[in-house]
Amino acid sequence: MSIWANAKQTKSIDDSVVNFPTKTRLHIAVNVKNCADLINFYNTLFGCSYHTKREGYVKYDLSEPPLNISLNQVPKNAKSNGVFGIQAKKIKHLEKMEKRLSDAGLRYKAKYIGKELCEININDPEGNIWQLSIFEH
């Protein structure tokens, strides 16, 4: 018998049916008045189409940034919870996001340091605030 036979098993057994590259992943559920009106905005913001769309529910499965974000339709009193954002290590990634927003004709405010883009502020069609920025310590 192996000397390790009675050793405590420390490795967890993965039983998730969803796989993603990071060990864990943040989840944000935004309560919204109307999912359908927001799909264009969020497809553009994240640069990809939603992962799941069902009645009153839209979910994005993102690896960059690592995020599981859902829009849950609660028409009567949807209120945003805080300010959301995406931080980028490199300017080229922030510029990519800006290009997507600009190509889609969305209105946003851009801040520059010198000639370098450092922050984009944009609201989704229901007023939820997103700040896209270069990550600074």
Next chain:
Amino acid sequence: MNATAQYIQPATNLNTVNPLEFPTELRPKIAIKVSNLKRSKIFYHALFNRRATIDKDKTAHFRPYNPSVDLILQEDATAQARDGHFGIQLKSTQDIERYKKRITEAGFSVITEEAETACCYSVSNKAWVNDPDGNQWEVFVVTGENSSDVRCGDSCACEAGGCD
């Protein structure tokens, strides 16, 4: 809730890791208002198993790797729990226990636990906890994706505060 609960010492000193590092090119950010920064810091330290990276008078940043996020807490008397919720998606149901242990040891309670519960068109194992202002966090593992026709089940806490 025990407001005098002490910080728990993290298992490994993650604070020695360069705070400029995060594993991906992009990282999500959440900024929320809290009514009592000291109490909120105890809660989020327990949730993330990590101290605040930036700890100022009225602001604290938590920058854990698991999950990768920059969570910014701003002390503000107008803080209130809004609807919607946050969560940490795990891959192993066993790991939910570690979160429960840290949260309860820090003096907070696990509000609800859900085993193989249908919600958001999936089936999940979950533990729900509230921060001191009532912001909801779910620690969860999806065990059946798109396997349910239920958006928000009777036992599901995901829309608490959001319906009527």
